[in-house]
Amino acid sequence: MQKKNNKETMKRVLKYIRKYTPALVLSLLLAGLTVLLTLYIPILTGNAVDLIIGKGQVDMAGIFAIMKKIAIAMIITAVGQWIMNTCNNYITYHVIRDIRTDAFAKLEILPLKYLDAHAYGDIVSRVIADVDTFADGLLMGFTQLFTGVLTILCTLGFMLVTNVPITLVVVCITPVSFLVAKFIATKTYSMFKEQSETRGEQTSLIEEMIDNQKIVNTFSRGEAVKSKFGEINGRLQKCSLKAIFFSSITNPATRFVNSLVYAGVGVFGALVAIKGGISVGRLSCFLSYANQYTKPFNEISGVVTELQNAFVCAGRIFELIDEEPQVPDAADARVLEEAQGNVDLKDVYFQYVPEKKLIQNFNLQVKPGQRVAIVGPTGCGKTTVINLLMRFYDVNSGSIKVDGTDIRDITRGSLRTNYGMVLQETWLRSGTIRDNICMGKPDATEEEIIRAAKASHAHGFIKRLPKGYDTVITEDGGSLSQGQKQLLCITRVMLCLPPMLILDEATSSIDTRTEIKIQNAFATMMEGRTSFIVAHRLSTIQSADVILVMKDGNIIEQGNHETLLAQGGFYANLYNSQFAV
Structure with a gap:
């Protein structure tokens, strides 16, 4: 061998x-x-x-x-x-x-x-x-x-x-x-071979600890991490010594x-x-x-x-x-220019691993301009639906169509260009504030960038930075707070304004006062645009046209805020648990 x-x-x-x-x-x-x-x-x-x-x-x-x-x-x-x-x-x-x-x-x-x-x-x-x-x-x-x-x-x-x-x-x-x-x-x-694999394991641990040092310190896991590193380092020492001795x-x-x-x-x-x-x-x-x-x-x-x-x-x-790449776009795949926002999920089944079922027989029709909120307990499949809409994963069976075309027959690039996405986890790259904002629209003018920053209420804190929009930040945002990093990601979407929006806990790291302002900005931004909103705080989705209540990968309730409250079901219990006096 x-x-x-x-x-x-x-x-x-x-x-x-x-x-x-x-x-x-x-x-x-x-x-x-x-x-x-x-x-x-x-x-x-x-x-x-x-x-x-x-x-x-x-x-x-x-x-x-x-x-x-x-x-x-x-x-x-x-x-x-x-x-x-x-x-x-x-x-x-x-x-x-x-x-x-x-x-x-x-x-x-x-x-x-x-x-x-x-x-x-x-x-x-x-x-x-x-x-x-x-x-x-x-x-x-x-x-x-x-x-x-x-x-x-x-x-x-x-x-x-x-x-x-x-x-x-x-x-x-x-x-x-x-x-x-x-x-x-x-x-x-x-x-x-053992030395190379162990070195990769050690590199993985070091990178993970550097990225999450604050969490490690918060939960006093320093000694446990040192112990784990010592164990890996010891194994690396032994296999390295053996390899070096024989060589x-x-x-x-x-x-x-x-x-x-x-x-x-x-x-x-x-x-x-x-x-x-x-x-x-x-x-x-x-x-x-x-x-x-x-x-x-x-x-x-x-x-x-x-x-x-x-x-x-x-x-x-x-x-x-040699790893198997993702399935390439079909040779005759359609380039989605300007989506109308008609999204249809029919008989969708999906699971990350074969032995663990997740999304089962999922059906949903979204008309252009509708605001669809997705709520439910952790692990019910909310973010998975977003992954399927963006085609980060392909469905196991069933279909997802945009404007009547199966998204597997649409180029990935054009599909994702028609979505604006703000996630709970922020992603910034090394560069200036301006570079991070205009990532989706590199040719944006200064006026457009400032207008988007004002709409997301990020302009104020950006102007207080040492060099304003020319301030250089690292990939983790440097000294910016989590809320400020979230505002930059929101500004990024405000600048592009694509025809469809995905907001996955988009205001989770923002204070209540700023959140109200952002919600008003979102309301303006979502006018005439198909929007998917994932939220745990139900106060942020009361104005949604359709609220999908998910549990174990299935839609168990569907309707607007008033209808679901009147039903007194799972949604009503969730809402009352957050707002009951």
Whole structure:
């Protein structure tokens, strides 16, 4: 299974590398050139040694000529290695850029059910930490693997030409290195996999705690969080130590094999030299080759363990890229220009998980301009209805139509453009106040922005900010209160004024006095627009044309405020529980 995963991952990596074939070819050519020149230098050195015959028998002119050749070879090798490393860096970081681009693009089209089912920290870890680790392994592979293999092959060829018997000594001891490398590679794969997964779990916890630090402090969960972090950190320490231990024994083990090779060449070569079968210069050349022949095994064995880690990380990022995207818009999907606001839900069934039923046989007809309020206990399906209207999720069966067209036959972009949405949870991005307001209408004029802010009663607090509408805020709103962040989200919708509105607890974080003003602004905004209002505070939806009372995914009551109170049913009990004296 491990071999199959590595093979598939390698195929995927090669597809990304294929775009940079010219740089790869140049890198391989330069690797070959530098290896040949590196192996040529020992020959020159051996020739120089042979020119030193004895006292007073030294050919200085010949030695200086050889030294010049060595200097030229070294300069060319250095320049070639620099260009080769530049090519390797170019390939590696362009491949990493492409992988991250594909991963982020996939995040944009993944269905919400994937994001709901996976910890955000783990996803971030895959796109950031795992890709960085893969980059390190890939760069090491380019830098050391190519040159290592070429060095082994070329050195073997040079040694065979120089002396076959001594070469056989080297070749006979070499397989020990392969056995050592294979043993360590097999052990380290599962350990690096566990390390990567645990690191993702740790990243997820850290991100969650940073985002919710106020809540952690409020409920005095600091010690519990520390304990959980300590447990994860301990597991990460153990699996990291195991992975590092096994990968770290690679170098000493292969160096031991290298020493055996060097000793074998030295002893056997000396015996051959005594019998006149090889000159001292050639023997010194051979000893140099023995070092150069065995050195790549050290590098390759180190690369193998790094590549195991890299393949694990690459596998995790490819898992994300390979996730099933949301169902794309149909080729003939209609672009909804300006919706009239006629919404029809017929025989709708939906559930997040198969074993837990939620929305069942849901039917609703909304005429253009109607205000529909949805109330009910927590978990009854109110927000789920909103998710279905916006097509964040598709219905399991039944249909939802807008202006007579099934929303599955309408492009998602145009459908959502026709909705203005204010949620209980605010969402702001890093940028100025102006940037956050005109998110849905980037070309809005200053007058339009200020008019919308005044309509939502946000203009006053914005003008009190250090730079007014040019004040830069962070993604969590910085020093803004929850109510102020909510007002900015309301302003955003006020600016666009789409034909349909969704208000999901839109005033939940606003004080009562401001809420009255906002309700008046909403009343003006909702004139002639189909509106869906989700609320727990029933005072905010008394003027709705239709109130849907939901329980366990079903509509149990339906009517206006007065009608439902007169029925004395579930709605009446909810209302009286809030307003009874």
